[in-house]
Amino acid sequence: MNTLMTRKSATLALAGSLAVALALSAAAPPAGAQTEEETQRGLERYRQMLREDPWSNPALLDADRGELLWTTAAGPRNATLEDCDLGLGPGIVDGAFARLPRYFEDAGRVMDVETRILWCMRELQGVDVAAYVAKPHPSGGQPVKDVGAIATWIANRSEGEAFAPALDDAAGRRTVAMGEALFNRRSGPFDFSCATCHSATGQRIRLQELPHLSQPEEARVVVGEWPAYRVSSTHVMTMQHRMYDCYWQMRMPQLEMGSEASVALIAYLVDKAAGGDVAAPGIKR
Template identity: 70%
Template sequence: MKFRTALVTAVCIGALSAIGVAVAQDADTEKGIERYRQMLREDPWSNPGLLDSDRGEALWKTPRGPKNVTLEQCDLGKGPGKVEGAFAELPRYFKDADRVMDVETRLLWCMEKLQGFNPADIVKRPHPGGGQPVKELGAIATWVANQSSGQKYAAKLDLPKEKEVLALGEDLFFRRSGPFDFSCATCHAAEGLRIRLQGLPYLADTKEARKVVGEWPAYRVSSTHVMTMQHRLYDCYWQMRMPQLQMGTDASVALVAYLTKKAEGGEIAAPGLKR
């Protein structure tokens, strides 16, 4: 009996020691990743996402689509063709579309109305796979976001339809569903949560949301491409094994609206850099 007790005690001590070593290794790895991010921040031109921002600007100004016109008459909320500062005030209600739209949804609408693209063709495969460059819509969205870098999130979201969308976004953020009975809040409504080496931001908290949300679109080192906010939400839904979250749907725009409102007053630094 004494031998068995001693053996169990030794095994437990060994397991706890192994856990302690693993936690320490995880902490060291995370610190190393953060040092890498800091090095890139100190030299902004080393951010690969800026290449996609430049590509987005070229796509904005290039005649394309069945109508062979540019997007330079696209109204992002500040008047046709006015881009600087527009991202900081999105999502917002657009009277011509009679919808609340985020940047990607509005660009998709402009590509249809101005250039003649079929939106169904674009949303069929809107996001890149690992190692592939961000799609054209995502590149344009990255450039538009970059034109608000250094500004603060200032979407008013105070019109009746904007309030409805905001309420839907909050409901979706906290609603548990799917085969895992998960919600966005499962990972993002408490401090100190993590998945493996990845720390999870406390997005339900305004202070934390202000730090994080403004970095999207962001270049992800692990997948070597820019990921937009719509893509990030799509990926989260996939990880929760939820039904596919299609770009530009009311649900996707509502979640963007909720996160943007939580980040109100936070600085925009797009494209950001993510693990």
């Protein structure tokens, strides 16, 4: 509880950082007077300010909430999630996120962290996860939901470790191959694919840089930052939510949380990011 209160106080530093960023913007030359390179340097200075003081990251509050949810009895069976096996054995959390997605024999499929949490909620606590899957992601300004908070805590417990997803078995390779096919498949009313935005270096939408996610060198830098706090929507966004939102922006059919397609896309991205560091929760625009 002391840690939680300390983090609540520490998030006031974020407001200070934002105020400094706004002051810098106010002092900046009028729009059009700065070069693109100067604008990008200014944005990177702002991001660096937040990274240098990790206590200013509001996502840490959700990580604390996720830990509490993990250890609190809930559901029809009045059980905790402390016996949930994330791949390293029941109850072992440290380092588990860095080795996900992976194939789970008890479930008979490859799972990412959020899909595995849902499975454990159903199997250990007796929770009706269908009700959760129907509306799993927060609206703008609303806090991340329970599974996302737990995922944020689990990811944070692998911070600094290198991604080493267990995807070298037959099921893992099939899942990665499916993810690659989905990543590159053009469809929907805009005839877009994930690759439309994320298979070239130097592309951007407005001021937002678009990482070349099919290139390991760039994937290793950004994939490990999810779950991340989104300043623009003032909440944590998980990787499942990120995939859902990208599909929505492409006007594709709704991507169901925990579906084979969502897990395959995440497996493909994490496979590309293998060897990069877990730096979650990150901070995004």
